[in-house]
Amino acid sequence: MEILKIVEKNGVVFAECEPAEKLISSEQDAVDLIGLCGYHQTNNLLLYAKNIDANFFDLKSTLAGGVLQKCINYYMGVAMVLLSDIEHNKRFGEMTLEANKGNHFRIFENRAKAVEWLTNG
Numbered sequence: 001m002e003i004l005k006i007v008e009k010n011g012v013v014f015a016e017c018e019p020a021e022k023l024i025s026s027e028q029d030a031v032d033l034i035g036l037c038g039y040h041q042t043n044n045l046l047l048y049a050k051n052i053d054a055n056f057f058d059l060k061s062t063l064a065g066g067v068l069q070k071c072i073n074y075y076m077g078v079a080m081v082l083l084s085d086i087e088h089n090k091r092f093g094e095m096t097l098e099a100n101k102g103n104h105f106r107i108f109e110n111r112a113k114a115v116e117w118l119t120n121g
Helices: 027-039 063-073 090-099 111-120
Strands: 004-009 012-017 044-048 077-081 105-108
Touching: 004 111, 012 027, 012 111, 027 044, 027 063, 044 111, 063 090, 063 105, 077 111, 090 105, 105 111
Parallel strands: 012 044, 044 077, 077 105
Antiparallel strands: 004 012
């Protein structure tokens, strides 16, 4: 099974992860996924909350910070669809507000908004 689907919209190519496939449990997993995007000649990635280990949503684990730093280091545009029923704490919500001000990693409530950001900036 392919873990990435390559999508083009408005002349912008992005990689989209399979919604139910757990892909990131460590910073190295994030680097590997970024490399796979590079192989497909895109620096835009659409993730779903289920693609990431639950530790990502607990800032004490440092997984979120490490993954966000990798996105910045490799000039990735990463949109993550986070449905409102996913459990996360207040600190994660604060981090989301801060991350959504930047150009490398943003969190959205649905796929349509995430795709809009990835393809129109």
